[in-house]
C-alpha cells in the first residue's frame with residue numbers, strides 16, 4: 443500500500459495570499475497533479491491539518507475546488523488553523539468525520555493499515571491539546587484492535603522540535619500519549635504536520651514523522667530567541683509504503699529537477715567526466 447501524506451496546505455479565499463506572500467492554492471494545484479501522476483499509483487492521501495488558513499467557509503470551498511481533481515481517495519484531520527464545523531460542512535461525504543464533537547475516527551477494514559485520526563485542536567487557540575477525553579478515546583480505539591497494524595494521524599507533533607516559537611505552542615497530554623503508544627506496538631507510526639519541516643523521532647517507542655508543508659516552511663531556527671518566521675524552502679510530501687509488515691517512508695520534494703542522468707555508460711562503465 444502506498445500512502446502520500448501532505449500537510450499544512452493553508453488555503454485562503456480565492457485571490458488571497460497566505461501571510462500576504464504565499465500563493466498556497468497554486469502550490470496545492472501542483473501537488474495534486476504530482477500525486478495523480480505518481481507511479482506506482484497511490485492508494486491513499488492523508489492530509490494532516492491546517493487545511494485552510496482561517497477556518498472560513500469560503501476557504502474550505504476553495505480547498506474543495508483545489509482537491510476536486512485529486513483522483514486518489516483522501517482522509518483529512520484538522521489543525522489549529524481549521525474550524526471543526528466549517529470543515530465538516532465542507533466535506534459532507536467524508537462520513538468518517540463525526541457529526542459533532544472532536545473530529546476523531548478510525549478507518550477499519552478498508553486498507554491493509556488501520557488509520558486512526560486524532561483531533562488535537564483547541565478552538566480559537568494555536569496550541570494543541572490531548573485532554574483526558576481524547577486520551578481515553580485513543581486508548582479505547584487502539585485497544586479495540588490490538589493486532590491491526592495502525593497509523594495515527596494528528597496535526598500537533600507529540601514531541602519537542604527545538605524550534606522555540608513552535609514548541610511554545612505545544613501539545614498538552616504528550617507524556618500520557620506516549621504511554622498509550624508504549625502499550626500499543628501495533629502503531630507503526632504517528633504522522634503529523636504543524637512544524638512545516640521533515641522531522642523524524644520516536645514517541646513511546648513508535649516512529650513519529652512530521653512532513654514539510656505543500657507550500658511554505660517554518661525556518662530552521664534552533665538557537666532559541668529567534669522571532670520565528672517562514673521560508674520558501676522546497677515544498678514536499680511524505681511517501682509511506684506498507685509492505686510485508688513494514689512501513690518505509692520517503693521524503694519527496696514537490697519541485698521539478700533536472701535528471702535523472704545515468705551513472706554508467708553504454709558499456710556499463712562508471713561515467714568519468
Ligand SMILES: [Fe+2]
Nearest residue numbers: 450492636638
Ligand atoms: Fe501550518
Ligand SMILES: [Fe+2]
Nearest residue numbers: 492521522636
Ligand atoms: Fe499548525
